[in-house]
Amino acid sequence: MPKKYHITAKVTPLNLDYVYKFKIERGENCINCGRCTKVCIYEAHKRGKGDPRKMADPNTVVCRNCFRCIQECPRGALEKSLDKDFLNIGGSYWKSDMFITLWKQAEDGKVPVTGAGYRGPFTGPGFDSMWTDMSEIVRPTRDGIHGREYISTSVELGRKLNHLAFDESGKLLSKIHDTIDIPIPIIFDFPKDNLSPNVKLAIVRAAAELNTCIVLSPDHITADIKKYIKNIIPIISHKEIDRHSALIKTVRMVALDYDEEILSSLPELQDKIKKIHNVLTIVRVPATKSVEQIVSRLAKNGAEIIHVVADYCGMENDGSAGLNRRLAKDIIRAVHLKLVEDRIRDEVTIIFSGGIAMAEHVPKAMLCGADLTAIDLPLLIALGARLYEEPEKLLLFPEGLDKIAVRTVMHRVVNLMGAWHSQLLEVMGAMGIREARRLRGETGRAIFFEEIDNETFGKLFKKRETANV
Amino acid sequence: MKPSTVKIKKMPSRFKHQVPKYKVTRSAACINCGTCAKSCPYGVHERLEGYNKMSVPIDYKCIGFECQKNDFYCVDKCPRNALSISLNPMYQTLGDYRWTADMITGTWIMAETGYPPERKDLEYNTGNSGGGFDKLRLKFPAGQPKIDKFEISTEIPLNRRNDGRANVIISTPVYGGGMSFGSVSLPTMVSKAHCASLWNTFTCTGEGGYPEVLQPYNDHVITQVATGLFGVREETIQRVKIVEFKYAQGAKPGLGGHLLGEKNTESVARMREAVKGTSLFSPFPFHSVYSIEDHKKHIDWIKQMNPNALVSVKVSTPNDVDMVAVGSYYAGAHIIHIDGGYGGTGAAPDIAKKNIAMPIEYAITKVHNFLKDEGARDAVTLIASGGIRTAHDLAKAICLGADGAVIGTAEMVSLECVRCGNCESGRGCARGIASTDSELADLFNASHFELL
Numbered sequence: 069m070p071k072k073y074h075i076t077a078k079v080t081p082l083n084l085d086y087v088y089k090f091k092i093e094r095g096e097n098c099i100n101c102g103r104c105t106k107v108c109i110y111e112a113h114k115r116g117k118g119d120p121r122k123m124a125d126p127n128t129v130v131c132r133n134c135f136r137c138i139q140e141c142p143r144g145a146l147e148k149s150l151d152k153d154f155l156n157i158g159g160s161y162w163k164s165d166m167f168i169t170l171w172k173q174a175e176d177g178k179v180p181v182t183g184a185g186y187r188g189p190f191t192g193p194g195f196d197s198m199w200t201d202m203s204e205i206v207r208p209t210r211d212g213i214h215g216r217e218y219i220s221t222s223v224e225l226g227r228k229l230n231h232l233a234f235d236e237s238g239k240l241l242s243k244i245h246d247t248i249d250i251p252i253p254i255i256f257d258f259p260k261d262n263l264s265p266n267v268k269l270a271i272v273r274a275a276a277e278l279n280t281c282i283v284l285s286p287d288h289i290t291a292d293i294k295k296y297i298k299n300i301i302p303i304i305s306h307k308e309i310d311r312h313s314a315l316i317k318t319v320r321m322v323a324l325d326y327d328e329e330i331l332s333s334l335p336e337l338q339d340k341i342k343k344i345h346n347v348l349t350i351v352r353v354p355a356t357k358s359v360e361q362i363v364s365r366l367a368k369n370g371a372e373i374i375h376v377v378a379d380y381c382g383m384e385n386d387g388s389a390g391l392n393r394r395l396a397k398d399i400i401r402a403v404h405l406k407l408v409e410d411r412i413r414d415e416v417t418i419i420f421s422g423g424i425a426m427a428e429h430v431p432k433a434m435l436c437g438a439d440l441t442a443i444d445l446p447l448l449i450a451l452g453a454r455l456y457e458e459p460e461k462l463l464l465f466p467e468g469l470d471k472i473a474v475r476t477v478m479h480r481v482v483n484l485m486g487a488w489h490s491q492l493l494e495v496m497g498a499m500g501i502r503e504a505r506r507l508r509g510e511t512g513r514a515i516f517f518e519e520i521d522n523e524t525f526g527k528l529f530k531k532r533e534t535a536n537v
Numbered sequence: 538m539k540p541s542t543v544k545i546k547k548m549p550s551r552f553k554h555q556v557p558k559y560k561v562t563r564s565a566a567c568i569n570c571g572t573c574a575k576s577c578p579y580g581v582h583e584r585l586e587g588y589n590k591m592s593v594p595i596d597y598k599c600i601g602f603e604c605q606k607n608d609f610y611c612v613d614k615c616p617r618n619a620l621s622i623s624l625n626p627m628y629q630t631l632g633d634y635r636w637t638a639d640m641i642t643g644t645w646i647m648a649e650t651g652y653p654p655e656r657k658d659l660e661y662n663t664g665n666s667g668g669g670f671d672k673l674r675l676k677f678p679a680g681q682p683k684i685d686k687f688e689i690s691t692e693i694p695l696n697r698r699n700d701g702r703a704n705v706i707i708s709t710p711v712y713g714g715g716m717s718f719g720s721v722s723l724p725t726m727v728s729k730a731h732c733a734s735l736w737n738t739f740t741c742t743g744e745g746g747y748p749e750v751l752q753p754y755n756d757h758v759i760t761q762v763a764t765g766l767f768g769v770r771e772e773t774i775q776r777v778k779i780v781e782f783k784y785a786q787g788a789k790p791g792l793g794g795h796l797l798g799e800k801n802t803e804s805v806a807r808m809r810e811a812v813k814g815t816s817l818f819s820p821f822p823f824h825s826v827y828s829i830e831d832h833k834k835h836i837d838w839i840k841q842m843n844p845n846a847l848v849s850v851k852v853s854t855p856n857d858v859d860m861v862a863v864g865s866y867y868a869g870a871h872i873i874h875i876d877g878g879y880g881g882t883g884a885a886p887d888i889a890k891k892n893i894a895m896p897i898e899y900a901i902t903k904v905h906n907f908l909k910d911e912g913a914r915d916a917v918t919l920i921a922s923g924g925i926r927t928a929h930d931l932a933k934a935i936c937l938g939a940d941g942a943v944i945g946t947a948e949m950v951s952l953e954c955v956r957c958g959n960c961e962s963g964r965g966c967a968r969g970i971a972s973t974d975s976e977l978a979d980l981f982n983a984s985h986f987e988l989l
Contacts, residue, residue: 141553185924
């Protein structure tokens with residue numbers, strides 16, 4: 069049994085303002101009777117510090133929406149509403165609630181647990197239109213979560229052989245390619261936004277602490293970051309290989325930005341890199357309309373690892389605002405199926421990124437066919453960044469973040485990944501799958517809305533829905 | 538047929554105020570003439586004895602825009618046009634896609650009065666989730682059907698195997714879900730049991746043991762044998778008419794349960810035969826069941842111990858739920874209870890609630906058809922749960938192929954739960970869900986009424 073991978077969480081509050089959901093206002097007809105202080109078990113209501121005859125303004129950050137104060141105030145003087153900030157943040161993909169739960173996970177590293185059943189829409193676009201399977205009678209995979217059995221979340225990056233070849237005397241002819249193991253199916257994708265040096269260093273250190281990798285442009289690799297070079301994947305243009313040869317000598321993987329030239333010259337480029345140092349090459353391909361064709365050609369041309377990058381909402385990246393853009397779930401499935409069709413799927417590693425916003429997206433992306441995922445924005449949301457989708461993407465960092473100690477920032481990122489790792493274990497435990505590698509492309513262990521809805525209600529709903537279109 | 542013993546009582550809320558849907562605003566133009574107080578029959582406007590000024594309007598009593606047609610509509614009546622009505626922003630903070638604010642309010646009204654709300658502004662039968670039950674609509678014939686409501690029977694038999702065991706018939710095709718002692722308070726459990734006996738149906742102990750106060754209701758209690766086997770004793774198996782095996786729960790399929798140490802108080806520990814203050818895990822799955830043959834052994838064990846009891850098997854809804862159901866049938870189960878992925882819980886990881894296993898709407902059809910093809914449909918009772926919120930959901934579940942349903946969250950909401958979702962946290966429910974049984978009985982009446 070391999071050594072158990074465990075992410076140790078450490079409660080790390082960040083003393084900065086963040087989004088909260090409810091706002092309680094005290095009306096003028098409050099008689100300062102203090103009933104609310106007695107009924108609220110979360111201590112949202114307190115008497116004034118300076119003047120205890122008066123009630124202080126409600127501390128609504130702690131409000132858990134139990135309605136006790138509202139319903140028991142003798143004068144009906146309290147009013148509650150959804151906070152404006154909460155309503156404005158995010159957009160149609162990055163839902164307001166996500167910010168609060170990511171922030172919370174970064175603070176305590178725990179799996180978000182609540183009472184009462186699911187509250188959201190029945191289904192939604194993309195990843196929201198699939199469910200993962202479970203096994204009623206299985207080996208006790210669940211025990212893995214309590215530590216008696218091991219659920220491995222590690223994945224392998226690199227090119228693999230389709231089959232082994234032997235000579236007549238039984239000697240192995242094939243050359244086995246090198247691969248790199250990382251313990252979670254998540255790598256970090258460095259956000260392009262202007263980050264303060266402490267945040268930059270902290271995220272790199274978190275990647276090192278977790279034993280995963282971070283994709284980083286060479287300009288960002290400053291002296292303090294160089295210490296973690298084994299966990300860094302420098303991203304360069306294929307024209308700059310020579311210029312960065314000193315850097316390539318120190319790393320395990322290097323990423324190349326895709327352009328059309330790479331389609332044909334990939335074997336030479338990979339050779340060239342291998343001559344400098346034995347590193348694996350990732351080709352970073354934007355998820356355009358024809359992404360599956362490009363990935364297929366790259367794979368046939370010997371690509372080791374292909375990183376498919378959708379936009380920040382997990383949508384196809386063709387520059388247009390058209391409504392027909394595919395979503396992550398469909399992009400990954402198309403890429404995966406194309407490679408299966410070409411009988412080359414097992415030979416190449418696919419990383420998917422773009423719109424991986426919650427822990428559930430990791431196993432879902434893998435079920436659709438990715439080997440692993442890359443994330444960027446959740447790392448920043450863990451640090452209090454606010455994201456707005458409308459009118460255009462806007463990312464705001466909290467004031468004072470640049471002064472926070474590197475350790476604190478790093479711990480929050482580690483906590484977030486700890487919570488995600490535990491959630492991945494929950495999903496795998498329920499499915500009875502004990503190796504994350506086996507999630508890849510296991511669509512039989514997923515339930516897709518389109519299929520099951522059609523099977524069950526097709527006859528009932530079809531007519532009306534076609535009419536609506 | 539509704540048991541004739543059920544009496545409907547009006548059970549007002551425990552709280553001073555309800556959550557208002559509308560906001561009634563009185564502007565500075567008000568001259569405190571008191572016209573509104575005289576005209577509003579609902580008591581929104583008040584001028585207290587000895588006061589010159591009008592009180593702040595009591596929003597929750599207002600019936601809203603539908604009042605416009607009435608000649609006592611305060612907004613029109615006010616000589617200074619000082620009154621206005623708008624939607625209250627507070628209403629947005631109540632409920633969610635599945636349990637909308639209207640549905641919660643409607644359920645509260647039903648629990649209070651025993652009848653469906655008279656107000657026309659509440660969409661209390663369907664939620665806003667956009668799929669499943671919320672997308673299905675019942676088709677009602679035009680005009681009043683000429684059926685005497687007293688001729689409609691709502692009873693269903695639970696034993697369809699003809700095996701000489703108890704011929705259990707429940708008067709309403711719904712019974713109460715398993716909520717363990719520890720996850721809900723004792724008064725809540727007793728309320729549920731009392732309601733079940735009034736309505737000639739069942740309630741379930743959950744897996745935390747069988748509190749003694751439930752013994753007077755033995756004939757209406759299902760005792761659960763779950764993976765932790767907490768509180769399972771020979772005598773608890775022998776005193777009931779139905780024993781339920783819980784393999785999995787819809788809200789956290791494949792994850793088992795976990796009672797936090799702080800909730801494991803002295804009395805809970807005694808009931809569960811455990812050490813006080815320790816965290817108690819209900820593992821997943823049954824560590825004695827790794828095949829359908831093991832499962833049969835389990836059922837045989839119960840049948841041997843209580844020769845008259847029916848056996849119910851509660852499973853959640855994976856892709857192969859149909860196979861599981863047929864397997865359970867061949868193993869000798871009387872009731873197949875499928876719990877859908879969107880079901881209720883006292884605590885579950887959010888990731889599990891949303892993503893693991895399919896919603897009940899699909900599973901019912903899947904299991905129903907599979908049992909039918911197997912020729913076993915008429916020999917087993919199919920019970921659905923996990924997202925049955927209203928009488929309409931119940932009817933829809935039956936239309937899809939279930940025989941009956943189990944409700945849990947609806948019971949909690951009738952006891953004035955607001956679904957804030959903090960049941961699991963340190964001090965537990967902020968509202969101390971523990972109320973009178975009559976409220977629950979009223980909800981049943983209202984559901985019954987809707988069903989007819």
